[in-house]
Amino acid sequence: MTNQSDHVALAALEYWASVALGHPDAQAIPELLREHVRQSAWQVAGLAASAGSDFPQPQEEVLQSIFTRIRPRDGSAIPESFVRRSSLRLEEETLFPTPNRLQALAGEHPANALRQAIAELKRDLPGEARLEGTLFALQQHAWSLPSPLQAVSLYDFAHLHAAFVAATANNPTGEVSLVGGDLSGVQDFIYRVTAKGATKQLRGRSLYLQLLTDACAQFVLSNAGMPLSNLLYAGGGRFYALLPGNAQEQLRSWRRQIGSRLLNAHQGALYLALGCVSFAPTGYNDQMWRNLNEVINADKRRRFADLTPDEFAKLFIPHQPEPPAVAEANDEPEPLDLIDASLERLGSQLNRARILAEEVVEARQIHTTQHWYDVLTNLGLRLRLDGDEPDRQVPPDRYRRLLYLDDSDRIALKRGDIRGTRYTVLEAKRLSADDVRRYTTTDLSTDTELRPDDVMPFNILADQSQGITRLGVLRMDVDNLGDIFGQRFDRANGMAALACTSALSSALSRFFEGWVGELCRQANSDGQNGGVYAVYSGGDDLFLVGSWHRMPMLALQIRQDFIRYILGRALASTEQAPMSLSAGITLHGGSYPLYQAAEDAADALDTAKAFERAEGYPKDAIAFLGRALGWEQFVEAEQLCHELVALIDSGAPRALLMTIQRLDAHAQQGRRARDGAAQFAYGPWIWHGAYLLTRMAEGKPPEIKAQIETLRERIVGAQGVSTRFIERAGLAARWAQLLIRNHDTEER
Numbered sequence: 197m198t199n200q201s202d203h204v205a206l207a208a209l210e211y212w213a214s215v216a217l218g219h220p221d222a223q224a225i226p227e228l229l230r231e232h233v234r235q236s237a238w239q240v241a242g243l244a245a246s247a248g249s250d251f252p253q254p255q256e257e258v259l260q261s262i263f264t265r266i267r268p269r270d271g272s273a274i275p276e277s278f279v280r281r282s283s284l285r286l287e288e289e290t291l292f293p294t295p296n297r298l299q300a301l302a303g304e305h306p307a308n309a310l311r312q313a314i315a316e317l318k319r320d321l322p323g324e325a326r327l328e329g330t331l332f333a334l335q336q337h338a339w340s341l342p343s344p345l346q347a348v349s350l351y352d353f354a355h356l357h358a359a360f361v362a363a364t365a366n367n368p369t370g371e372v373s374l375v376g377g378d379l380s381g382v383q384d385f386i387y388r389v390t391a392k393g394a395t396k397q398l399r400g401r402s403l404y405l406q407l408l409t410d411a412c413a414q415f416v417l418s419n420a421g422m423p424l425s426n427l428l429y430a431g432g433g434r435f436y437a438l439l440p441g442n443a444q445e446q447l448r449s450w451r452r453q454i455g456s457r458l459l460n461a462h463q464g465a466l467y468l469a470l471g472c473v474s475f476a477p478t479g480y481n482d483q484m485w486r487n488l489n490e491v492i493n494a495d496k497r498r499r500f501a502d503l504t505p506d507e508f509a510k511l512f513i514p515h516q517p518e519p520p521a522v523a524e525a526n527d528e529p530e531p532l533d534l535i536d537a538s539l540e541r542l543g544s545q546l547n548r549a550r551i552l553a554e555e556v557v558e559a560r561q562i563h564t565t566q567h568w569y570d571v572l573t574n575l576g577l578r579l580r581l582d583g584d585e586p587d588r589q590v591p592p593d594r595y596r597r598l599l600y601l602d603d604s605d606r607i608a609l610k611r612g613d614i615r616g617t618r619y620t621v622l623e624a625k626r627l628s629a630d631d632v633r634r635y636t637t638t639d640l641s642t643d644t645e646l647r648p649d650d651v652m653p654f655n656i657l658a659d660q661s662q663g664i665t666r667l668g669v670l671r672m673d674v675d676n677l678g679d680i681f682g683q684r685f686d687r688a689n690g691m692a693a694l695a696c697t698s699a700l701s702s703a704l705s706r707f708f709e710g711w712v713g714e715l716c717r718q719a720n721s722d723g724q725n726g727g728v729y730a731v732y733s734g735g736d737d738l739f740l741v742g743s744w745h746r747m748p749m750l751a752l753q754i755r756q757d758f759i760r761y762i763l764g765r766a767l768a769s770t771e772q773a774p775m776s777l778s779a780g781i782t783l784h785g786g787s788y789p790l791y792q793a794a795e796d797a798a799d800a801l802d803t804a805k806a807f808e809r810a811e812g813y814p815k816d817a818i819a820f821l822g823r824a825l826g827w828e829q830f831v832e833a834e835q836l837c838h839e840l841v842a843l844i845d846s847g848a849p850r851a852l853l854m855t856i857q858r859l860d861a862h863a864q865q866g867r868r869a870r871d872g873a874a875q876f877a878y879g880p881w882i883w884h885g886a887y888l889l890t891r892m893a894e895g896k897p898p899e900i901k902a903q904i905e906t907l908r909e910r911i912v913g914a915q916g917v918s919t920r921f922i923e924r925a926g927l928a929a930r931w932a933q934l935l936i937r938n939h940d941t942e943e944r
Contacts, residue, residue: 201362204229205425206327208237208361211251212354213314213330216338217307222251236361239477240353241344242692252344258300259340260347261293262699263762266774267684269813274774277764279340279349283309284617284706285603286714291706292757293764310337316609324556325595325614328424331355332597332616339702345688345695352699358425359438360477360691371441373474374694375420376488377412379405379433380467380496386731387791388465394790395651395729397536399624400543402732404568406620407552409433411575412454412468415559418576419450429701431709432735436488438694444472451495451502454575457561459500459507461535461571469495478690482682485697538567542581546622547649550604551582554597555590602713619706621713621734625652625720625727625742635659640786652727654741655786660726661743663935666783668747669797672754673737674704675776675805675815684774707761709734712754716740719750739794744783745935748820751779752834755818755827769828776816778804783821783934821934823927832921836928839903841935848900850936852892853929859885859911860926881922885912 207225211233214221225233238245241252259279267274277293278300284290294300313333317326334351343353363372382405389397413427413435420426420439428436447470454468471491473484500507559576572579582598590596590612599618600606606615629648636646640655652660658667674680687696712733719742720727726743728750733740740750755777759767762775780800784793800819807817807824817826825833844850862881889908893901910916911925 199421200365201421202323202327202423204233204365205358205362205423206323206330208233208358209327209330209334209354209425212338212343212350212357213310213334215254216310216334216341216350217314220251220253232365233357233361236364237344237357240357240360240691240695242688242690243344254342254344254350256342256346258297259342259349261762261764262347262349262696262703263293263774265347265686265696265700266680266762267686268772268774269684270772272772275763275765281340282306283337284335284339286619286710291711292761295764306337306340310334313337317614319611320592321612321614322593322595324423325612327358328595328597328616329614331358331425332614336617339706345692348695348699349702352702353695355425356428356438356691356695356698358423359428362422362426363438363440364477367440367442369441369476371474371476373439373441373443373472374436374484374488375416375439375443375447375470375472376436376492377409377416377434377471378469378492378496379409379412380469380499381465382433383794384791385462385465387794389790395624395653396543397540398543398729398731398790399546399622399651400539400541400568403546403620403622404539404542405433406431406734407568407572407577407579408466408575409435410554411572411577411579413437414556414577415454415575416450416470418556418559419446419453428698429705431705432732432737434735439472441474444474447472448502452504452507453559453561455500455503456507457571457574459503460562461565461574464500467496467499469493469499471495480690480694482685482693482697485681534566535568535571538569542568543651545581546624547626547651549581549622550601551607552597552599552601552618552620553580553582554578554599555594619710619713621709621716621730621732621738623713623716623720623728623730625657625729626650627652627656631656651729653786654729654790657727657729657741657743658786662725662745663937664744664783665786666744666934667786667788667793668742668744669782669784669793670740670742670747670751670779671738671794671797671801672751672777672779673801675778677736680775704736705734707758708736708738711757711761712738715750715753715757719746739797741793747781748818748830748834748931751781751818752827752830755779772813773816778807778815779818779820780804781818781820821927821930823923825924825927829924833924833928833931836925837931837935840928840932843900843903844932844936846900847897848904849892850933852904853933855885855888855892856911856922856925856929857933859888860922860929863922863926882912882917885922 207229211222211225234251235245237251243252261277261279264274264277277295278297279293280290280300280303282290282303283306310333317329334354338350341350343350345353364370386401386405409430413430416437417426420443422439426438428438451470458466458468469492471488473488475484555578557573557576557578560574562570562574565571569579589610595612595614598613598615601618601620601622627646627648627650632646632648635656640659654667658665681697687693716728716730726746728740728742728746731739731741758777759773762773767773778801780797780803782796782800803824804817804819805815808814809826817824818830859881886908889904893904910921
């Protein structure tokens with residue numbers, strides 16, 4: 197191995213692997229490293245080690261969910277739930293916790309699978325490869341096993357322990373640094389796509405930004421002399437790493453080198469803001485994250501300031517994109533430059549991608565980049581998707597990571613290969629042969645050539661919507677995440693607190709980077725019209741596009757599954773979840789500018805986050821069709837929407853929907869502000885509604901008449917008025933109206 201940090205990190209990981217296998221073997225740690233590894237293990241556990249004491253051991257048989265450390269907003273008791281003991285897979289019976297301790301222990305213990313994964317590493321591999329392979333094996337098979345720290349998995353504990361011992365291996369003071377990176381300019385970059393081939397460009401850009409984050413993180417690790425174990429998190433354009441205490445001294449150089457490479461590749465469109473906070477291990481607390489983010493945000497405000505004067509001057513030189521070599525194959529008014537064209541091809545490759553192959557190489561500065569992987573290689577990470585160079589083997593002194601993007605069957609390893617998991621949401625609806633035949637002769641095929649198994653273009657996704665022809669844009673994120681990490685998260689002091697924080701980040705990533713992709717896949721394979729295109733899901737948020745009629749139900753499914761993922765069960769009607777999600781959905785034509793649709797959906801999400809219930813419970817809401825409702829109210833609206841569609845289908849007049857919407861509009865117009873807060877309007881709309889709905893029921897068949905009269909009572913009856921049912925009914929009527937709209941009556 198190349199340095200002491202690698203040796204000691206591998207020793208820590210292999211020790212915890214022996215714990216997972218049921219045979220703790222501290223004697224396998226080289227004697228010169230053993231005391232450092234032992235002492236640091238107690239620090240990560242949040243305890244003081246006595247002289248001659250052994251390593252801390254797991255105190256529980258079953259792993260409590262990390263979410264049991266989050267205090268609910270209403271001050272109620274933290275609900276108990278347990279992680280199901282098994283190897284990691286994107287299956288509900290594996291991923292979701294349970295409130296039943298015995299049920300959590302019912303699965304097959306992952307020790308046999310871990311033993312096999314460890315055995316795969318007993319080959320002629322470089323030391324760095326064994327280290328990373330052991331880390332990946334623990335990620336896959338020890339994520340559900342308890343550690344010495346309550347509600348922190350053995351994988352998360354071992355991961356931080358290895359990072360800690362590596363960062364302090366050659367540091368007599370024991371001080372460490374938390375370094376964070378955040379890509380700036382992501383929004384403009386990802387949505388700057390042309391109408392032709394937008395679906396391919398968008399997929400390629402989204403994945404590229406994730407890979408670029410990985411490459412920037414690898415650059416920092418390599419220059420700090422730290423192994424992969426010291427990367428605590430990477431996703432969503434951000435990364436965090438635990439490094440030696442002297443990292444601050446190198447920060448300016450890293451900014452300049454990474455900034456120079458990004459400037460050459462993207463002419464200032466993307467910038468990596470870097471920040472660093474240093475501390476003694478016993479002095480770590482949640483204030484460190486706030487301090488780190490303040491430093492990162494300050495660097496965002498001084499983009500490229502650490503470049504040399506000559507490099508900085510490039511920001512002000514007009515840039516003319518160099519077109520692809522075969523310009524006639526692309527008839528864009530402003531042709532894609534070489535990198536953009538390569539990103540479009542990357543989007544097409546994702547149809548078959550299941551494995552990401554990574555090699556750490558020497559970072560180099562090439563001033564002319566023609567392909568997305570040139571940019572990453574310049575930062576020290578050589579990346580290829582499976583299907584590229586399938587027979588390539590790495591040199592004897594090198595190794596390659598094969599990172600599976602989903603739960604695909606594992607292929608046989610070649611010399612120098614190690615395997616891991618990197619869940620990534622790449623789901624997109626594909627064109628069937630019937631789709632191609634149906635649309636090839638229509639005006640919807642004019643933007644791009646249609647071929648079976650290609651990603652379905654946005655205008656066709658819109659056309660396959662039920663009712664009105666629209667594209668739905670969904671944005672969701674976790675509410676009050678900063679408050680959760682900072683104020684409502686129970687954790688010990690020092691490095692144990694950082695272990696808890698890392699465990700919570702890992703759990704959120706498994707949901708957003710794993711399970712959300714599975715829900716999108718299920719939506720695209722259910723045989724129904726329309727589909728979903730996952731632009732991005734990771735960290736604590738997501739951005740999905742699709743046939744509009746699918747988006748509300750998908751949002752509701754994601755929210756309900758998130759609650760079950762947090763609690764291990766559904767939410768009781770009188771209960772507040774320890775964590776919540778809010779969502780915004782907007783509707784657009786198939787050719788509406790994506791950047792504007794993204795902004796509109798972000799505004800809708802802000803509207804949802806401004807929602808507050810009468811009892812003062814805020815957020816945990818969705819904004820859709822101009823109305824913000826709490827999720828519990830949205831469920832009522834969704835149920836009523838489908839009741840109204842069925843009622844219209846059975847012969848009720850469509851005017852019923854307009855009547856309900858007019859009553860809702862009158863109720864909203866009658867709202868009055870008192871003490872700065874809008875008050876619900878009790879007024880003429882109530883008896884007006886009673887009259888209109890009574891008249892509408894007259895002369896109708898008995899079954900339809902009874903349903904309209906029941907609906908009247910729900911809206912203007914005493915209980916309906918007191919619970920403000922008209923707010924749900926107004927949304928439901930508008931929703932139903934759009935669902936029964938005839939495509940043929942629309943202007944495309």
